[in-house]
Amino acid sequence: MSDARSADGEVRFEKVRKAFGTNVVVRELDLAIRGGEFVSLLGPSGCGKTTTLRMLAGLEFPTSGSISIGGRVVNEVAPGARDVAMVFQSYALYPHMTVAENIAYPLRKRGVPKPEREQRVQRAAESLHLTELLSRKPRQLSGGQQQRVALGRALVRDPRVFLLDEPLSNLDAKLRAHMRAELIELHARIRRTFIYVTHDQLEAMTMSDRIAVMHEGVLQQFGTPAEVYNRPANLFVAGFIGAPTMNLLHGQAAEGAFHHPALGLPFAGGSPPASGQRLVLGLRPEDVVLGTGPFAARIRLVEPHGHEQIVQLDIEGGDTLTIRADAALPLAAGEALRWGLRTARLHLFNAESGGRIDAAFTAPAEAAAA
């Protein structure tokens, strides 16, 4: 049963391009989403993620390329006939209808007979704890309740694909965390395809099976949260995913090593970048070891966070590193200290193209810093 279901909710973008006049919003998008998968479209505002979602909903037409749902090309299919449900950032509840009428609306438009309609509205309301609110108007509800009604209106139809456009961005932080958990549970329960647009990497990382990172209309990387975090495909993904963000050090390849005024890292085996090539080394804040190591630095700032401290280190070459350190470590601004790296967890990028370079490093000798 689950197999039939998966083929059902499969979504495919092929060479999809969208331009408004001369302004190209989505370029050559190829994306294949499996049925039942929870996929986030993640990127800064203006990256084309919402346009991508709206094209899938049928609210925008692609300039070229094809979009298919469940194996059927839907370019020419009206939004209502695509069997997708959408939750809008603004919730878009119909202000003149009660909660019950709002939830029943998609069923009414599909000609579901009244007794069944009422039954399904009741069921959707129960699963979202809305039963008490069914006779209210949207303006009498809190933001969180409105959010639930919007979800209910999507849920009641049992569509093949759920489209969610930043549904949590209008909620306060506490409610957002709560709704995140509810969405994960909901997806686990109904196993439908969820396509979730967000600019919040935390939402994308915590909820998704896979994340599609977009920037300036171009798909940067499509992978699981672990892949996107541990093997960012390029400098944009590296800089966008992770908080605090990855430290990026500009340097150059010379004599089989990466060179930066503060550190030299010999490449290990494989085919190291050619000498003279400009490179960017990426260090996650948690992949730096403080206290011992081959390199020297001075502490600029310490931010205690309770369970950890975020430390800004001034290193040679005028760069500053942001480091995640154990809360127990005695650190104070102005102090000099030694530091080292987990060489297995470093990232290397081509400075010109921004693309990832797969390179391994050997641990630098203690003397290399001198």
Added chain:
Amino acid sequence: MKRIAGRIAFNLFAWLVVFVTAFPLVWMVITSVKPQFELFRIPPTFWPEQITFEHYARLLWETPFLLYMRNSLILSTATTVVVVAVATLGAHSLVRFRYPGREKLAQLVLFTYLLPSVVLILPLYLMMVWLGVANSLLSLVIAYTTFALPYALWLLRSFMQGIPDDLENAALVDGATRMGAFFDVILPQALPGIISTSLFTFILSWNEYLYALVLVNTDAARPLTTGVMNMLISAFNIEWSLLMAASVMMSIPLIIIFAFLQKFLTRGFGAGGVKG
């Protein structure tokens, strides 16, 4: 102390304005129920010594007043229906759809207001003759539509701009057709705007004089404005008491409509549907 004085001054001023505005109306009502002989007494009496409804009776039973009233009602209602139907769909198109020349079109619509209506009357009259509808209620409906529609379009456009796109999009995704979404979602949201536009159009048509005077010269198609003038004002004599009674009765439909629709105008529904 100063504040109280200011308040008193403000209130006095406000009542003065009310008095200046309302006095002619009050005088109209009072005159309409005075017997003929009391009208020109010097000094004039404010409260009539004797109240009579003979003028009303004469108007209703002995003159074509009811015919004019019927014409005016048909004319204003038809104009309002045509203008609101076209303007609602047109405004929706101007707000929601993207097509070349959309903004230009919206501005061009206002161009009709640059020309004084006197300039447009003769061409319009010739067109009516050419269409074969001259001297009929239909010709007036068409003429009134030409100047009520542009304003109605702009009024409704600004109303519709306040309705979030997402509402219509949600209806489309929920399975409504374009028309279905329009009727289910847009229309209820635009209702206060549609009501005020209807009111505006109705009043405009009800009070219009110039076009009615030029385009129609038969009692069968004369509305109240020109009909009453034609009937009661001749070169030698003005029948003041009849005129005042007619004026009172002409005002009544508008007052009823206003009283009925006012609550729709001020009711702020639409609030709270969309957050952010």
